[in-house]
Amino acid sequence: MNIQLALDRLSIEEALSITKKVEPYIDWIEVGTSLIKEFGMESVRSLKEAFPHKTIVADSKTFDNAVYEFELCFAAGADVATVLGTAPLVSIEACMETAKRHGKQVMIDLLNTSEEQVKMCSQLEDAILCSHVSKDQQESGEDQGRLHVPSFSDQQVKIAVAGGISIDSFSEIATYSPHVVIIGSGITKAEDPALAAKTFYEMAKQQKENAHE
């Protein structure tokens, strides 16, 4: 289980500063869509330069122009880039091929996908499928509690989970052993981000130990 720190609604300097504080307790660093749209690929480059040994996820939320956007992300230092599960299949497949060619990974954001789209995405080799309750859904309260880890018959599917994950909700999510647990404001807006990150880290460690007993 990897803990992915999601950096959103921050300046690049704030993102670097907060990541430095929590670095020992996180595995993946997500350069959020809001940073990419505000600062462009400079945001991805800055985080990769500062943390070259971490897995950098560019949350590009690609929907079209897949090869071009994914190559931008990889050239800027991303190890993983994201595509929307609601995108045309031809774009998702182009993301998969581009990532494969560069030895990188694809995370597919399942937000607002149909069952058919989820099924199609789950058949793509090496994709990470991200079950996601969006910021706007969280803030509107309409999807509180809808966060769940999808189950796939194919055990090869790697799952990520995102959306308002707190110390309270983490332990339930961890029991499903997702490949990635994505945490944003649960760390970045905590009074003590390092303490919050350390708490998640220790809960994840405990869960891994339990799973191996």
Add this chain to the structure above:
Amino acid sequence: MNIQLALDRLSIEEALSITKKVEPYIDWIEVGTSLIKEFGMESVRSLKEAFPHKTIVADSKTFDNAVYEFELCFAAGADVATVLGTAPLVSIEACMETAKRHGKQVMIDLLNTSEEQVKMCSQLEDAILCSHVSKDQQESGEDQGRLHVPSFSDQQVKIAVAGGISIDSFSEIATYSPHVVIIGSGITKAEDPALAAKTFYEMAKQQKENAHE
């Protein structure tokens, strides 16, 4: 009918240079998703500063975090920002409210939407609905010829049409009198962009005259 020049896969300097050449023949300027993701809001600011009297469309393709992203676009000088029709309705509604509060407009990209989503979007007051064949669909050849202008019983709905529009396909599209016709490589990749833009401009003018006869 407004002609919207779509600027994609270009540096900011190239985008400024090409727009200067075609400025008299276009109405709206779209800062494409690829420019936003590569250069951030600097791309929107640069185009607005250079062409303050044109309508600037930020093709943000918002999918979540709607208020934050739309306020970024409007603060950078956009007059219109885009949201994906496949986004959760709560996000689309947040885009509509944010635009209204700023006296700006929303274009909803209908790419890969369900019939139900199109219906919901067509009920949103003042939205511009964009019928869109994507770059990846064009390049794969899977959707050649699928470009169409949706018809809505409510005549208040404003329509935009995008995707591989050429001088050959323009005249058929123009007969539907869309509010916006979006042209990218048909101008930017023409041997003589100014001549291509002038041709579209004169075809649009002719169509308007025919419509008033």
